[in-house]
Amino acid sequence: MTPEAAAAISASPRTGRRPRFSGIRFLDGALGVWTALVFAFLYLPIVVLVVYSFNTSRLNIVWESFTLRWYGELFDHTPLMRTFKNSLIIAAAATALSVVIGTAGAWLLHRYRYRWARGLQSLVCVPMVMPEIVMGVSLLVFFAVAGIELGHSTVIIAHTTFCFPFVLVAVQARLQGLDPSLEEAALDLGATPLRAFWLVIVPCLRPAILSGGLMAFTLSMDELIISLFTASPDARTLPMQVFGMAKVGLNPMINALSALFIVTTVAFVLFSEHLRRLANR
Amino acid sequence: MKKLRHLILLGLAALCATTAFAAPKKKKGELNLFAWSEYVPQAVLDGFTEETGIKVNYETYASGEEMLAKLQAGGARYDLIQPPDYVAEAMIKNDLLVPIQREKLTNYGNLLPEYLGMPHDPEQRYTVPYMVGTVGIVVNTERVKDPVLGYADLFAEKHAGRIVVLDDGRELATAALYTLGKNLNDFSDENLAAVKPVLATWFKRVKLFDSDSPKTALLNGDVDLGLVWGGEAALLWKEDKKFQYVLPAEGAHMFVDLLGIPKRAKNVENAHLFIDYILRPEVSKLISDDFPYTNPNGAARKLLSADQLANPASYPKVDRKLDTFRDLGDAAAAKIDELITDLKNAR
């Protein structure tokens, strides 16, 4: 699970008031320094990674000189490229499935008063908080017993299982702020419930669906432990490959890879923020 | 309407994705290789793919047990595996390997006879040797001045907190058996009880357990001595001559890593092609270049440089017959595992 998941779990409507009290204002400076230190702690390894990705030395010890060699080698490395492709396929499929299941689930749980809804909600959240190792192991034994051969499909199933609750929860948070008369108005105007859902509700939920889907995608791209148990050799994911390579020593190619990942994800985030702002306008 | 279409497309994509992958695909051009980490150079795999068009999926493990576990859990299907000798012996006993069709291996004759017909596969029906090696002690002679000749010196009090060992129960228990002067394949309850206190003392002095790449910690300077695979020591020696390799005085064993085809393999033909490719002298030399274990391929050895052949960890000077591991049976293996878990958590 990643932090955006944590944010989604405890997502809440904002009130956005500023503190006006003066009693603890003097603490603010100290807290600011503390927060800066926390950020330094969070970013130290990232900086190290990026800096060493330009280092000619193979061992991450001393700075020798600047090179782009590792970035070049990265693209010639067959297993990295192949597993990257696998990861993209798996993440895309898992995201698509998660978006469909999660959005529909959130809407239905919102619209209907199901019996055992509370229990159901807890069940949905189980894969979010369940220890990855237990989930991976239980899926592995399940696939073995059910006679399902491991492959791309099993990884996609596993990833969807822990991704869709994140979409569901994100959409649920958005639904809470939704005006219930919206759907009623559409129904009164003669739309079928399905059309009302497509034409009225889904557009309102779009930011939540997008951010939920984005979350599902990043979660799937980064997942290691569950994949270790559910992937076949030809469906290995990028994190599995990275894990295998990193286990046998630090490799500057992996530094380069993560530097690229950081740049891409930051761009991704900025883009989705931009989308969100457009949607909220 | 546009959004509707988007969603429908998304749903369709999801459906296609799952159905496409749900159907078991019959790809001809694939080989699922399940092998040790740090053992098969990427150049060899790429060369094989280039020549035959067969895509190689290389998955790794760090111990024979890990390989067996993944194989036995079901689900994943591999075409070619790389069991160590004693695991291969157990697999043959339990009918988990298919016989090798030797007539398909045109380069089989390159193998040195001394590595064929060993006890784990006396008729050499199920396996083909890949690489051979020893397990020994490596010492950073810049930091450790006193001579280290055997296990007793390695695990001496003064070296506490400076040692890396393989994270492999069988290897560690064997070293303890050697120091007690016992047979390395005799894990009777009595012997297990005897090795326990020895291992307990050793474990207190070990800084790091690592089977994947014990050389890393040595190179990084986090530890100064190690009980490691010969090939790892050979790489260290190649990097810096200060890393000296010693075959322990109390006793040392040799391991043979083999190539074998598991029962549920899908691409048996491709597996044979790959084995034959590996047996070519020039390909085998590529493996030795990257992972300098003892090469059982006589023709390939002729291609190695004098420097490579002089590497004491690759081709140690042996004045005695080296032992090999035998299959202990399930009960003893489980007992070793329990012993190691106990000891690791005793503190």
Added chain:
Amino acid sequence: MQGLPGSFPENPHARAPRLRGWLLLAPMLAWLALFVVAPAFVLLAYSFASRGALGAVEFGFSWDNYARVFDPIYLKILARSVGYAALTTVLCVLIGYPAAWFIARRPPVWRERLILLVMIPFWTSFLIRTYAWIAILKSEGLLNGLLQASGAVPRIFPEPLALLYTPTAVVIGLVYAYLPFMILPVYASAEKLDGSLVEAAHDLGAGPLRVFREVIVPLTWPGIAAGMLLVFMPALGMFAVTDLMGGARVSMIGNVIHNQFTKALNLPFGAALGVVFTLLFVLCYALLQWRGGRARPAAAPAASNS
């Protein structure tokens, strides 16, 4: 409200589902039944099986695996895992709470930027970040290099700090891995907190400590509880950090489960450990929800007015 995952948001306009409602929900129910509930039962079945030749599983019914879980050695591992996870949780609260509070008290624009900044590092692979720590902590690594350059090594420390492969390294790794899981939910709670409540408490003569204890903590409790769950549980099951940064010397419950499946060829015992672990998890979850439920009523009326 949504302090803990799994709390159900009520919708007063919801209607009875009837057949159609259930049919629409069926795909999700089927998914959950097939890939969450069924695997859990298979795992349960495995936990009563026994180990066969070469890691095969022989089904049957025996309590042996559970008896072994309660063997002192595994209880000790369990206790140690709980200890490490608890220490990690406490450190995350201590380190993360002030930062989360500070961020939540910024103007909205800054708040969003800062919280994004908390999340960005976690979009790189968790493993890669752990390896970066190895590069920092190893004895010829960055930290010791800096100490050496500053001249601290000969003066303050007689020799380079041997941090890597020690329990300290494990705790650093765990705190690093889970800190944002604490910051984000606490931030979400703190952000909702109405500053005038704190002010009112001040005006009524409460000292800063008392305000903190009796107003701020109860009002942010849902966030703290969610954070504790999100840090404690995964930390308990973690095996990669302990293997990589602890030198595989310190076993936690996650390592033992992992080992049963990858090294010891004992799937049934691993399954039993997994089942016990899951029960432990359910217990923590229930405990936090119960505690959260108790802490909330006092603060809820005030908070709902905001």
